[in-house]
Amino acid sequence: MPSPGDPYDVAVLGAGPAGLAAAVTAAEQGLTVALLDAAQQPGGQYYRHPAPAARATRPDALHHDWRVFAGLRERLDAAEGVTRLYGHHVWSMTREAPGSPWSLHALTGEGDDDDASAPGTGTTVQARAMLLATGSHERHLPFPGWTLPGVVSAGGAQAMLKSGLALPGTRVVVAGSGPLLLAAATSLAAAGADVPEVIEASGYLGYARHPAALAANPGKLTEAARHGAALLRHRVRPRTRSAVTEAHGADRVEAVTVSRLGRDWRPVPGSERRVACDALAVGHGLVPRTELATTLGCATRRAADGTYALELGPLQETSLRGLWAAGETSGVGGAQAALVEGELAALAITARLTGRRPAPARRLRALRRRRDHLRAFADAMAAAHAPGPGWTRWLGDDTEVCRCEEVTAARVREAVADYGARDPRSVKLLTRAGMGWCQGRVCGTAVACLAAAAPDATPAPPDRRLLATPVPLGTLASLTPADPPPAAPDDPSEGHPS
């Protein structure tokens, strides 16, 4: 533990698979570590589990690799030098100059805190090195009726089940695209929901175009087979090249329309059929959460599914010296990749800070090879589930694209066609889409697709946000001069990934 006022050796932001692996590795190497997470306990979204008060005797029942998490948690408990800062919502990451310590500005007291008199207390954590393990959030494509109660995100259904032990309904259709759908359907069915269908917009044959990526990752095939067997056991029918193109109901969802999709996700007219349900869990893959880094000017790369991930060097360092990333921030790749990258990043940080070799060269080589194999699989997965441009055809004029500000597809299209908007920012200024509470996290993909429909449009750049989470003005006002305000980005020309 550093003396009061001294920076930590490393701050790890995010206590999911990548952050946990990094924190325990760094601590076991002798570094002082601050491990921050918005949640009240470690695990992230992947290892999300009930609060201790639920006294769950079989938390592993909703996880297929709980042993890995239990092992990490044991190492975390045994490690000296890890300060666990849970319930910390980080809204900005700054440093005065390249080479000086990082400052993480966080809010505590949101969420679980019941002290209404002091919501959102501000705090600042300083560290010599910074590891971003902030994971991902879900990608959403709107469709008529998607704002009805009972339509929930696939990841949200997973999260509410894993930690809240709650189901949104008794008969839950699962739809969208990506491997998360199979995991969500499997756990919903295991927890007692009737899951009549899993509706996947792509086909699974997309993976077959990447035989080398499959051959190098036999574990991924086992995982797919396990989900397949579980779905069969629960009599869940998987449907590919199909999408939910409308949700029906007055005050809550009562049924959905399922349409077959053509090659570019264009709904096939006349293929519609109705499926009765009282809930729909829907999501179209994951988007890396990189805004703290992109706001500082970190280099990004565009993944095969159109999302932006941080561009990293061979040892997980970003284009800003002293800032490393692991897990979904470097491209959505799943928990196994996150674990490997977290360990690799922690070893690289140790080497940088101590100037000594942290691990046998053999270990580093093995981690890098494993990371490269898993990344190749992630790229194949991203390509297989990349949304086709035809999806916008299932939008109605009155379909709300931005849920917060209640902005319809017609208004976004008007901004593009009549007022010349060519990017999400212009659409936002004209319509307020993306200006609400969620800051465009939910509607961002859809708005970008609609803006890109203009013939002369260019792909939207990665998100940059001055504040990564809503901050009360009082907290900003109470920053002391010693806390530098979120200021000009570091010079992005400073260096390339190394």
Place this chain on the structure above:
Amino acid sequence: MGQADRTTPADLVGATDATHFFTFDGRRVAARPGQSIAAALWTAGILAWRETRGAARPRGAFCGIGQCHDCLATVNGRPNRRACLVTARPGDEVTTQKGHGHAEPR
């Protein structure tokens, strides 16, 4: 399979049977220790606890992880609390949040 012999999530993970109660718009709702307000409301079959500012349409939890802010509720008189993040406590008074949640525009 009938309702009675359905597995529940709590059975599956072997959670405690203990419950406490809070109110939602005056109705008594059971919650398990540690459960969020949103999770307890879902378990009670309640999916909406906000009316949007524009068209006054019903909304509830969507993302489940505190990102989308669709699940805002008024808890013990304080509006704009994310029900998916706030743990339900015995005796909490949760009410449907209408619009921005304040009686007068601020």
